[in-house]
Amino acid sequence: MIGALAAIGAPVLAALASIGRLTRFAVTALTRLLQPPWYPAQVAQQMLVIGWLSLPVVGLTAIFTGSALAQQIFIGGSRFNAAATVPAVTVIGVVRELGPVLGGLMVAGRVASAMAAELGTMRVTEQIDALVTLRTDPFRWLVAPRMLAAVLVMPFLVMVSNALGVMGGWLLATQRLGFNSAQYLATTQRYLEVDDVVSSLVKAAVFGFFIALMGCYHGYHSGGGAAGVGRATTNAVVSSFILILLSNLIITVIVFGS
Amino acid sequence: MSPPITSRIELAGVSKRFGSRQVLDGLSVAVAPGESLVIIGGSGTGKSVTLKCILGLIPLDAGSIRVDGQEVAGLKGAALDAHRARFGMLFQGGALFDSLPVWRNVAFALPGSVADRKAAAIDNLARVGLAAEVADLKPAELSGGMQKRVALARAIAARPPIIFFDEPTAGLDPITAAVINNLIRTLVTDLKITAVTITHDMASVRKVADRVAMLYAGTIIWQGPLDSLDGCENAYVRQFITGSADGPIQMPAARK
Numbered sequence: 001m002i003g004a005l006a007a008i009g010a011p012v013l014a015a016l017a018s019i020g021r022l023t024r025f026a027v028t029a030l031t032r033l034l035q036p037p038w039y040p041a042q043v044a045q046q047m048l049v050i051g052w053l054s055l056p057v058v059g060l061t062a063i064f065t066g067s068a069l070a071q072q073i074f075i076g077g078s079r080f081n082a083a084a085t086v087p088a089v090t091v092i093g094v095v096r097e098l099g100p101v102l103g104g105l106m107v108a109g110r111v112a113s114a115m116a117a118e119l120g121t122m123r124v125t126e127q128i129d130a131l132v133t134l135r136t137d138p139f140r141w142l143v144a145p146r147m148l149a150a151v152l153v154m155p156f157l158v159m160v161s162n163a164l165g166v167m168g169g170w171l172l173a174t175q176r177l178g179f180n181s182a183q184y185l186a187t188t189q190r191y192l193e194v195d196d197v198v199s200s201l202v203k204a205a206v207f208g209f210f211i212a213l214m215g216c217y218h219g220y221h222s223g224g225g226a227a228g229v230g231r232a233t234t235n236a237v238v239s240s241f242i243l244i245l246l247s248n249l250i251i252t253v254i255v256f257g258s
Numbered sequence: 259m260s261p262p263i264t265s266r267i268e269l270a271g272v273s274k275r276f277g278s279r280q281v282l283d284g285l286s287v288a289v290a291p292g293e294s295l296v297i298i299g300g301s302g303t304g305k306s307v308t309l310k311c312i313l314g315l316i317p318l319d320a321g322s323i324r325v326d327g328q329e330v331a332g333l334k335g336a337a338l339d340a341h342r343a344r345f346g347m348l349f350q351g352g353a354l355f356d357s358l359p360v361w362r363n364v365a366f367a368l369p370g371s372v373a374d375r376k377a378a379a380i381d382n383l384a385r386v387g388l389a390a391e392v393a394d395l396k397p398a399e400l401s402g403g404m405q406k407r408v409a410l411a412r413a414i415a416a417r418p419p420i421i422f423f424d425e426p427t428a429g430l431d432p433i434t435a436a437v438i439n440n441l442i443r444t445l446v447t448d449l450k451i452t453a454v455t456i457t458h459d460m461a462s463v464r465k466v467a468d469r470v471a472m473l474y475a476g477t478i479i480w481q482g483p484l485d486s487l488d489g490c491e492n493a494y495v496r497q498f499i500t501g502s503a504d505g506p507i508q509m510p511a512a513r514k
Binding site: 121122125126127129130131132133134135136 | 310313315339342343345346347349350351353354355356366367412
C-alpha cells in the first residue's frame, strides 16, 4: 500500500517541483523586465530573429492552410447547398484558430528550439557563468530580451499569417472554385469581427510568451554536454507545443464559449 | 585597531555535496596578496567547484570564505556583485560569447563609449600578444590558443586585483601552452595581481606557481612553496607529479 502511494506520490511531487521551478523562472524574468539595466539592442536583435526570420515559414504555412481550408469548406458545404459560406467560414477559421495556432506552432518549432540550443550551449560551455563573473545578470541579458521580443513580435507575425491565410482562401476560391473576387472580399469583411482579431492577437502574445519561456527555461537549465542540449531542445519544442494548444483552448473557451 | 589582513582569500572548512557525492570536505586554504597559488589535483576532485564557490556561483553547504577579510559566503544582490567585481576569471574552454566579436568580448564589462571600449579591448589584446586585426573577428574564427588569449585579455581587462585561471592550458599544444603560461606569469607579476590557478599540467605549475596546494578527496592534503614540490615526500603528491599509475591515488573503477 505504501509502495503504491509512493509510486504515485513521487511523480506528483516531481511535477509540482517542476511547475514551481518554471514559475520562479518566469517571475524572475518578468521582474527583470521592470528594472534597469535594460538591453534594447538585445531586444531588437531577438525581434529580428523571431519576427523577420520567421516570416517565410509562417507566411507559407498560412497561404497553404487558408487555401486548403477554403477547398474543404467548399466540398463540405456543397453537400447541403452551403458552398457560399466559404469566405465567411474561411476568415473565421483562419483568424480565430488556424492563423495564431499554426503560426505559433511554426515559430515554436523554429525559435524555441533555437533558444534552447543557444542557451544550452552557453550553459555547458560556461558562457553563462562567464556572464555572471562579468557582473551581467543572465536573466537581464539573455532571458528577458527574448521573452519581451517574442511577446511583441508574435502579434505582428500572426496578423501577417491571418492576412495571408485569408488571401490563400480567396486565391483558391476565385481561381479554382468560381467565386467572384469582389463578393468574396465583401463577405470576408462582413463576417470578420473585432473580437476575432483581438482574440487572435491576444493568443499570439500568449503563445510568444510560452515559446520564449520554454526555449529559455530548458536551455538555461541544460546540462550533460551535447546530449543534454539535445534533450533541452526537444523538451522546449514539445512543451511549447503543448502550452500553445492548451492556452489556445482556454482563450477560445473564455472569449467565444459564452 | 583591527589586525592587518594577511590573506587575500581564506577558505576554512568549506564543504560541498552534489547528491550523494561529497566533492569538497572541509577544504581550508589561504592565498596571500600578490601570491600565485596553483591548486593541483586529478579530474573531478573539486578544483573548479572551489573557484566557483569563491565566486558565489555555487552555494556552500558549510564553511567560510573570506576575501580581504570579508565573509562572502551567502552574499546576495549588490554585495555579491561588488564581491565579484574583484575577480577576473579565465574559464577552461575560454567561455567567449560566440555571438559577439572579439573586441566586445574583451570589453564586455568595461564602461564608456564604444570607441573607448574598443580602444581598451585592442590594448588588452596587445598585452596578450594579439594584433588589432583580431578585434573584429568572431571567436569561432580563432584557433584554440588564440581563443584562450582573448579570454585572458577579457579576464584582465577590468584590472581586477584577483584572477582565477581554470585549466589554462587544457587542450593546447605544448608550445601554445608554454606561451599561455608565460603570459600568465608575466601578467601576474606586471599587474601585481593575486592569482589562483587550477591545473593538472605540471609544466603550468612550474611556470606559474609561487606556492602549490594539492586537492584530494575534497580537502587540501599538502601545500608548500614551488621549490619544495620536488622534494615533497607526500606519497599522493609524488604520484601526481611523477604521473605514475602506481600509488595511493587510484582511478574510481579500481577502488576497493
